[in-house]
Each structure stands twice: as structure tokens, then as C-alpha cells.
Amino acid sequence: MLNPIDLAFKKAKKENRPALLTYTVAGDSTKNQSLIILNTISKHADILELGIPHNTPVADGSQIQTSAYRAIKNGIKIEDIFWIVKKYKKNKNPKPIILMGYYNMIFQYGEKNFLEKCKKVGVDGLIVVDLPWPENKSFAKKCKKKSIYLIQLLSPTTSKERLNKIIKDSHAMNYFISMLSTTGGKLKVSPKKIMLNYFKIKKINPKKNVVIGFGITEKSIKSLKKADGLVVGSAICKEISVSIQKRQNPVTNVANLVKKLKYKIL
């Protein structure tokens, strides 16, 4: 049986468009609200990334940090995150869920327990920001046994030799970081250049899906639409922050944003 992540890419390809991946922080701004957001954007997004908030994030820019600190301040615990996934998966047409976080949270839960719990609630993939290859080799194997994809990150600084090795060991999906930046940085490289790098990676193994993330907004998403998938995170987190600031409903605003993003890549 195909992993739901593969199915999502297949469906997008059939429609001749990239898959749209959203990223929100679990528990932002509350447990319930983040579940409602997932259910609402589910219609427009193909894959949902859900961030595990951590208080010493070394790769996240200010937007995602703000979301993470807000969620932690409002009391989110790792068990709540599993609860959110479990509840969301009861949606009539649930999309694949990818949990994204930092290794210490998994380490404290215990790799084995964490993966068992992921499997039980319906997590389809994992991104562990600070567990790069080859350090993640043994964890990747454990994920595979549970049919959970461990998604490898690839960066503009990753050497050709290293790219080959990582992609060879990778599961069916990889994540290309568009530029040297933390999440949500201003796009400082031209989309043309990003796509050039993207195709270099794609060529190594065309069968594996590669998504692009970091710095993608409503403005830039269209110019990257030749990719297998595009991730929008910080722009969504920012929308939540702004909505709260303006005392507007984050759920409606985020839903509108995701709808617009989808429209741009159709």
C-alpha cells in the first residue's frame, strides 16, 4: 500500500500542479484552535505539516518562533500534539500529516515510544530539523519499519557527494531548503536559481518527490510551481499572529490565505 504522502503527490501531479504543503505549529494559539485550523485548511492543502513547538529552535525565524512560544505559553504538551493528530485524522477526508520538530523532544519521549505513538494516531511522516544524515540513519530505519517517512532536508550548502548519499538513503520524499536562511527569511535568491538547484537534486533520483520550502509566500509561490511540492509555513504563522493582534479570527484568515496560495499554483 502506498503511503498517503505518495498518494497526495500522485493526485497533484494528475492535476498538473505542485502539491501544497502547509506548516502550522501544534497548539497555536491553543490546542483546539490549531485542530480547527487543520480541519479548515484541509480542503485546500495536500499535505499538512504540524510543528512540534520547542523553546530553543536553532533553525526557525521569528514568525515560527512567535507561534511556538505562544503555543508553549498556552500549555501545549507533546501528548496534546498526538491528540490533535488523532482528532484530525477523524476528518472525512484527512490529508497526510507530517510532524516537524527538534530531536530533543523525540529523544526525551524515547524513539521507540514516539514512533509507536505516531503510528497509532496516524502520523505519516517526520522531519527532524537537527538530526541530519548520517546521524539519522538508525532513526530512519526505525521510521521505515513503521511505514513512516523520515523526510531528509537538503540545503544549498549540501555538497554533490553528500546529496547523492542522502538521497540514496532517503525515503520517498525530500525537502529542499531554498536558500541560506532560517525559516521565513526574505527570499534572497531568485526563483530561477532555486529551480535550477531543485532540478539538479531532482535529477539524482527523479522518482523521489522533492518539495521546496523556506521563504515561500503568496508572492513567490507561482514562480516555483514546477516543483513536486511547495511548503508555506512562516507566512501562515504570521497570519495567525496578525489576526490575534487585530482581534480577528485566525481560522478564517488562515483558510483564506491557504485558498489563495492554492489558487496561485493551479
Place this chain on the structure above:
Amino acid sequence: MKLKKGIPVIDQGNKLGFWGNKFGGNFVPETLKKPIEDLEILFNNLKKDKKFIAERDKYFNNWIGTPTRFIKLKNLTKHVGGAQIWSKVVSDANGGAHKIYNATVHCLLAKRSGKKIICGDTGAGYAGKMLSMAAKKFGLRCKIFMGAKDIERQQPNVRAMKKNGAEVIPVYSGSQTLVDAVSECMRFWVANCDTTAMCVGSTVGPAIFVRICGWSTSQISRELKVQLINEFGSIPKKLKLYNCVGGGSSSFGFWNEFMDYDKKQCEFIGVEAGGPAKSKRHAAPLTYSSKIGILHGAAQYVNQNSDGQIEETESISAGLDYPGISPLHCFLKDTKRARYTAASDEEALKAYKLVTKYEKLRPSLEPSHAFSVAIREAKKMSKNTIVVVNSCGDAYKDKKILRNRLGKKYA
């Protein structure tokens, strides 16, 4: 877990950078893999390069000033009764603290790699001040990340950094102290690693930074070894080396050359920050047996909750106010080579009062923690025991806190 003899501790990690297969490593975002690998290759080559060593020593001797004094605290010894109390006055070094060694080496490395900008973190402000000095000396642009709370409480060092032309970037996230400054500095490096070198201010962070820092501060024990032999004819039969431990850079450097001696002869005592006596918060993960976790790219004992969120610390000394601890010290603790304990804010202040009352020495709040335990323990020791406390920083930066806590007389 075993310490090997004849091999420098910084080189005892495994292939992936873990000491004792457990502490350290490289838990970093993919983007940093390449710059870290580049730095590893550069450092591994240069540390074998005689020309580079000569260059390092030239700056250490002529610019930092070596050796720093090794003095007997006669009056304090008399007052305490018991062991002889000595001090290695590392605060003699240019800039007033041991952080200058690591900063100088990082700038030398940055020059070799062709980088024009160097960024660094700071808690007490010493790492930042020294990096700004070294950057100025070597013609590099300098960016210092510092928690907003620390900027407020360590103004003299902030002024020094700015005077040296560094840009001081306040960090407002989290607890607004060292832990957040290190995170923000690492984030900056993620986004700018093509043009910028990073200097981690202590023996923490990804393995290569732990090694570079430990290699740099080891100058302290190289000097001390010579000074001990000059003074006593040989390494004393009973030697106790007391040092405060925050990230662990000064203590590691203070002990390194004595690593292979039997601990019955050369004992290492690390003093962590116990925080305010009445508070449950502390910055002493080794003393209070915090669980192992990952912080700033390395596996280490670290204050955290059951979910793995890093906990806020509390200490009167900004330089020790860090929830984690160097992987090197985790290794020295688990191999039982060093012993770790803590002193509270109040105990450190009391020790500061005592030392300044009897001696012409003004240890900053960080080494005052070490003095507190040394004084307490020296009382019970024989006269032929040599206690050496590393006075690794000067109290000038603590003026404001000392005035508030002890009154004008002590500021």
C-alpha cells in the same frame, strides 16, 4: 566510559563527535553541515601546523599577555586556616578574562578561511567583549548576540563591545539570557554561513566548537604547570584545582594539562551556579543530576522538563547562567575524573566579600562561586595541600550588581 591517557581530551570523541559515545555530536540543521565540516578540516590541519602554532603563541604572548600571574593568597590562607590557597589570576589577560583565548583563535581561523565577518554569543559579556577586541585586531566585522536581560546587567562589557566597533544585537526571545543568545547566534549563522564565521563563546555547541574552545583555553593550564614547577620544584603531591563552571571553557582550560595525573594527586573541582538560595531554579545540571538532552547541537546534561523543553535558569552571574554544560564536563563527570558541586548566589557574594577583604584581588561573580567552595573545603585540608582557584574574570563588570547587593563599599 573511560578517559584515555596520552590523548588530548578534545580529541577523544568518536567519528561523529561524541565523547564516551554519548556526549556532544552534531545536532545541527543540514545547512550547517558543510561549514562545520570545513571548519573541522581547517582546524585539524592547523593544529598540527607549526607555523600556525607559532602565530597563535605570538598573539598569546605579545597581545594577550602570558603568563597570567600565579599568586599565593597569604592573608586569605591565614584567615581560613588549612590548605594553602593560591590563585591563577587569569583576569590579568588582555580584556580581563579567559574568553580572549578562544576569541583570538576563532579570529585567526576566520582569517585563514577568508571570512570577513565573525558572529558570537555572550552571557556575561566577556566572550563578546573579547571577540570584539580580537575582531578589531584582525580586521573582521563583528556581530555579538546578547540576551536583553544580560545587556541590562552587564553594561560595562556592552560599552566595551560597542567601543571596539562591534554591533551588539539584543535577543528578546525566551529568558533573554545566554541560552537565547546562543540560539540566535546559531540562527544567524544558518542564514549567513557563506560569508560569516561563528565563534561559540564556550566549550559548548557542535563538537568542533567544543574542541576549538578547549584547545584555546588550555593555555591556562600550560602556564600553570610551569608556574607550579617553578614554585614547588614539581607538581605538588596534593593539588586541588577549583574553577567555576558555566559552559565550562575556563575550567576545562585550567585542568587540561593535568588530565593524566592521578586524581588523588590533582583533583578537579567544578563549581556550578546554584542560583538564589531560596529559588528552585539553578544553572547546575551536573550537581543536580539533570537528564541528558540536546541543546545547541550537542548531547549533554541539561535542565529541561519531561517534554524536553529547556528550562529557564537563574543565577546572579550571567556567565554561569546556562541550562546546559559542555560535553567535555559531562565526560569528565561520568568518568569520575572531576567532581562537581554548586554554590548559591549568596555564597558567591560572601566569598567575594571575603576575598576582597583579605587580598588585592577582585574576582568577578563567576569565580567567586569557585572561591566559595574552595574556602569552605580548604579549612578541612592539611597545610601541604595546594588549593588553586582560577580567578578567570574581573569584578569590574559586576559593579552594578555588587552595589545593589552589598552596598557602595564593594562596588
